[in-house]
Amino acid sequence: MGVSFALFAGATATQVMGHGPVTPQPVDTSKLPDIKPDNDTWLTHNPYRGNPDAIKIGEFAYGQNCARCHGLEAISGGIAPDLRYLELGDTGDEWFVQRYHHGSARDGKVYMPPMGEILGQKAGWAIRAWLETKHTDE
Template identity: 50%
Template sequence: MHIPFSFRRLIRSSLIAGGLALASSALWAHGDVTPQAVDTKTLPQLGAKWLPSNPYNTGPAFKEALRIGTSAYNQNCARCHGLEAISGGIAPDLRKMDTDCTGMADEAKKNACFAEMDEYYVATVRRGRTRDGRVYMPPFEATLSQEAIWAIRTYLETRREK
């Protein structure tokens, strides 16, 4: 049976379009990749000056920060860093971010290490990470407030590997 050239092109175009639609739906399977704003009005507001360490990891705001941070992580971070901060290999496993600190016996050195990791975390989330012109992590400063970023850190601290 002879299939006219124009019909073959139509079939090929349809297959390509179908493949693209399938690929597109697979990409959306992880959700919208647009950064999502986070409602933090129930947390103590921190002001414009960035704090050097997480103000929510202890004290009365901890539970609310954990609730907000869990949701904010799932909305903005899980698509790359994995559900429950368990990486599937696309991006770093955030449960291991503080591994070097947790094993330190000297309390002063451990606290200094955690402070350094807080600084690295905030800088990375605010400004993103780019290497050789490739974006490895987008900047979130325009979308996430200081309260939201520290709430996510609160969640991540509960996910640390023991």
């Protein structure tokens, strides 16, 4: 009986300790203005930079969809790039949207799935707006 309980407790602890489900979680972007000319034309600069609603939405979206690999509060534990060091402004935006929209794969292995079609551009730019509040050069 002791061994069975130990196995059950170990299995349960593993499930509870994870950062969340593997399936991308939807993001409510209804409070954000539409992207011009339309939400399907991908931009290379963040239209929500400094927008308080976008920053709040981005923080939630990051926690639900990005933290499991890029780290809580954007502090990477080494699994994926630490996004606090991503360049600010348009230069960082270009790299971010490329990875967010298309993902990253090397030698046939997916390192980051493409999130753009799943979560949408508005959610991506909200995440980027929040990430800029976490930026550090240190």
